Amino acid sequence: MFNRAQAVDQQFRRIIFEANGPFPAPQSRTRLDDVDLEPCKLVEIFESQVTSRLLDIKARELKANGECFYTIGSSGHEGNAVIADVFRVTDMAFLHYRSGAFYIQRSKKSPGESPIFNMLLSLVASADDPISGGRHKVIGSKNLFIPPQTSTIASHLPKAVGAALSIHRSKDLDIDAPMPKDSVVLCSFGDASLNHATALSAFNTAALVAYQHVKLPLVFVCEDNGMGISTPTSEGWVEKNFAHKPGLNYIKADGLNVLDVYQKARHAEFIARKRKKPVFLHISCVRLLGHAGSDVESSYRSLEAIEAMEFQDPLLHTARILLEESILTSTDILRIYEDIKNQIDQVALDVIKRPKLTDPKEIQCVQTNDQSVFRAPSEVESQTRMDCFGRDYKKLSNPQHMAKLLNWGLQDILLRYSNTLVFGEDVAQKGGVYHVTDDLYKKFGTRRVFNSPLDETAILGTAIGLAHNGFLPIPEIQFLAYVHNAQDQIRGEAATLSFFSQRQYQNPMVVRIAGLAYQKGFGGHFHNDNSLAVFRDIPGLVIAVPSNGADAVRMLRCCVKEAYEKGRVCVFIEPIALYMTKDLLDEGDKKWSFPYPDLSEEDQLGSSSFFNNYEPKKKELAVVTYANGVYLSAQAQAELKKKKKYISVLDLKWIAPLNEEELIKKLSSYENILIIDECRKTGSLSEQLSLLFYQNQEKMNFKKLELITADDCLIPLGLGARATLPSKDDIFHKALEMLSSKTKKNK
DSSP, rough: OOHHHHHHHHHHHHHHHHHHOOOOSSSSSSOOSSSSHHHEEEHHHHHHHEEEEEEEEHHHHHHHOOOOOOOOOOOTTTTHHHHHHOOOOSSSSEETTTOOOHEEEEEHTTTTTOOOHHHHHHHBTTTOOOTTTTTOOOOOTTTTTTTOOSSSSSSTTTHHHHHHHHHHHHHTTTTTOSSTTTOOOOOOEEETTGGGHHHHHHHHEEEEEEETTTTEEEEEEEEEEEEEEEEEEEEEHHHHHHTTOOOOOEEETTTOOOOHHHHHHHHHHIIIIIIOOEEEEEEEOOOOOSTTOOOOOGGTSSSHHHHHHHHOOOHHHHHHHHHHHHOOOOHHHHHHHHHHHHHHHHHHHHHTOOBOOOOHHHHHTTTSOOOSSSEEEEEOHHHHHHHHHHGGGGGTTBBBBBHHHHHHHHHHHHHHHHTTTETTTTTTTOOOTTTTTHHHHHHHHTEEEEEOSSOHHHHHHHHHHHTTTOEEEEEESSGGGGGGGGHHHHIIIIGGGGHHHHEEEOOOOEEEEEOOOOSSOHHHHSSOOOOHHHHHSSSOOOOOOOSSSHHHHHHHHHHHHHHHHHOOOEEEEEGGGGSSSSSSSTTTOOTOOBBOOTTOOOOOOTOOGGHHHHHHHHEEEEEEETHHHHHHHHHHHHHHHTTOOOOOEOOOOOOEOOHHHHHHHHHHOOSEEEEEEESSTTTSHHHHHHHHHTTHHHHOSSSSSEEEEEOOOOOSSSGGGGSOOOOOHHHHHHHHHHHHHHHHHHH
């Protein structure tokens, strides 16, 4: 028989009907007398297990009829219903995709929940699905403290660490947080996923935090079924790897015996909630019905092995306990099974008629949030601000370079927004590699400004978790290229949450990244990385790239406000080569130094501006650029002025969102446009701008469009470090050529 869902269903009915079995033998000795569990509660847990199983079977039926779009189920993992029962509804749970029984059991703790209806809506991708609106089959609920996950590679584990860290940090800092101060964070995953670098990052960070005696009420739940799709997990690997890991409390449970899971889960809860220590709860289970409906398990497993695994059905194990303890009869069990099946069948008839998402605007409308996330921040007393800035307070009006202005900007943000945290590699005592966070550690303390492990995945994952519980994190990534180690934390986790939860969940943050090229004394793609392509195709992500210190402060304020008020995820790129730049044309001219912007000054998201607000009367040529390109173009502008050639330099500032209408309007009067892009040509912003301008050429009226970009080449060390990048001379000569060719043509 190739229909394994039907085979498992028939096996359960047959064995229960025969009453005497044969039932699978118990694999652990825990009995009802050994645990503090009422018989009625055991029946309730069994009902959740049955519901989860029958929903899996129903999904296969609906799939065969073209009504279902997702068939990865929870069969074999139904023991996780016990975890839901042991822990509180307010214990935030980042769940494995095989956690159907957990969701169903937790739903029973919250009046008004309809788990069967909701899960069926999700299976058929209905627009009425209350968590994702039909955008994905996810397990999630705002009321049940279950943020939706799409991960299958354990990329949700690092944020569980951050969420657990946030609980007592919010208590210490008196932050208004959604999770109670005595909460525990749960995070479930499979045995194959724990080998992923992202998972290892989470385990290491949790162990390190615990080793440092920092409170971390976290329970990692490893649901070990021994298979990663078709690849077996080496026997004993999980236990050998985690049984003696420093900082983690290892507990092993028999996932087929709900009584054993209950006993071990209670112990795990005690350690996490009372001792504030992280736990690794290792639950052995089985995988039934293959990996998914499309998985032909017989291609890599023998029929004998499949049937042997199916005989270890956790529903049969629970039924055996109910019969042995004389809680239910076989007739009672079959009645429960049949009643739940009939209920699912009836609900499914309604669900398949529910509307589906087809309108692109409706699909996209939840990519960003437009609702208030936090209450309005309180005003900062002027004396408090003066005391914080100290001797620097009298220097605020003196022109400064970007690094210093950003330091002051962060001080004001930390003062105004009490839930902001600044952290990353070397940001505390050292003040960052470029001293942007200098002295913040002394002024705001270790709970608000702190060093992280040298692990970008841990940094970003921690930020996401903190943001789930009332914080607005401002993590720092030391160099742009380092983010590639952890890009999925932004791409697959942070930036997707609003989309897959219909704005019900947000993880607001501002990720500060030192980046781009033109540095002196540095080479190689790790320190002189001139590519922003990793961010540019992520829907809803804000990308800010300032060119000078004053704009940097105003733009950073805008990013923090967008994150604070709308839950946005912002990436703030700080051009390293411009950090300490003071002069523009001549040494000592201080034309690239600026006074600290007044507190009322804030940039507008997506806006662009002309350098020095300069536009000549004859609008012959506009240079469109950002970051280092603005600095170089301003130098070329001054050189051209000596030759009585006048150009405008438009600073884009915001890479995303790109205000296309504003750009077209500002450039509509110019006869020529020159795009300067310091990033590599392939995948750069210049491609998008060129297409935009050509598509709107009739509105813009330009005669000629040219571009200068960096070469598609990594950056070497030494004298050649700038050889492949746009230069002031490149811009000067190209602009002169474009202006001169126009003059000759007119003659």
